[in-house]
C-alpha cells in the first residue's frame with residue numbers, strides 16, 4: 001500500500017515541480033495530526049519549479065504568492081491522497097520544520113548552522129510536508145556532504161555575517177544596504193552559493209533574488 005501511494009505522490013509532485021526532500025516515521029507524536037505514521041517533506045524541484053510558480057494564478061502581485069501557491073497545490077495533493085498538509089508558514093505557532101528536516105537523514109546542520117541537503121545543498125527550502133496515517137517508505141538516508149568538504153561556507157560571507165559563530169542578521173542587512181551587497185541581492189547569499197552541493201542544483205538566480213528582496217525588506221521594517 002505504501003509503495004502505491006508513493007508512486008502516485010511522486011507523479012503528482014512531478015507535475016508541479018515539487019519533490020520529496022526526505023521523510024521520517026513516527027507514531028502518535030505530539031505536534032503532528034493524530035495517528036500520523038509517516039511524514040514526507042516537500043520542496044522545489046529544479047529545473048522547472050520557478051517557471052511553474054511564476055505562471056500560476058497566485059503570482060498576481062498580491063502578498064505571499066509562494067505560500068498561497070504551496071497551500072493550494074500541496075493542499076490539493078494531500079486531499080487526493082488522504083494525507084494532511086502541513087506548512088512551514090502561517091504561524092505563530094510554527095511547525096518545527098528545522099527539527100523535522102534533521103530527522104530525515106538527508107538534511108543536516110551545516111558548519112554555519114543553516115541546513116544543507118544531500119542534493120540541494122544550502123539552497124534547500126521546504127514548501128510543505130504531508131502527514132500520512134499509513135507507513136510510507138521514506139527516502140534512504142544519505143552521507144553528510146560536509147564531512148569531506150573543504151567548507152567554503154565558513155569564509156564566503158564578505159561581511160563576516162555568517163560563519164562558524166552563526167548568523168549576525170543585522171550585519172547582513174547592513175551589508176545588503178551597500179552597493180557591494182548587490183551581488184547577494186540579485187543572485188543569492190554568497191555563503192549558500194559557495195556550497196559545492198548547492199552549485200549542482202539548478203536553482204535560478206531569480207528565485208534567490210526574490211527571497212533575498214523579501215528577507216531584506218522584512219529586515220528593514222522589523
Ligand code: SF4
Pocket residue numbers: 110111116121122145146147149150151152153154194195196197
Ligand atoms: S560548503 Fe561544504 S561544509 Fe559547507 S554546507 Fe556545503 S557541503 Fe557542508
Ligand code: SF4
Pocket residue numbers: 156157158159160161162171172173175176184188189190191192
Ligand atoms: S546574504 Fe551576503 S552578506 Fe548576508 S550572509 Fe549571505 S553572503 Fe553574507
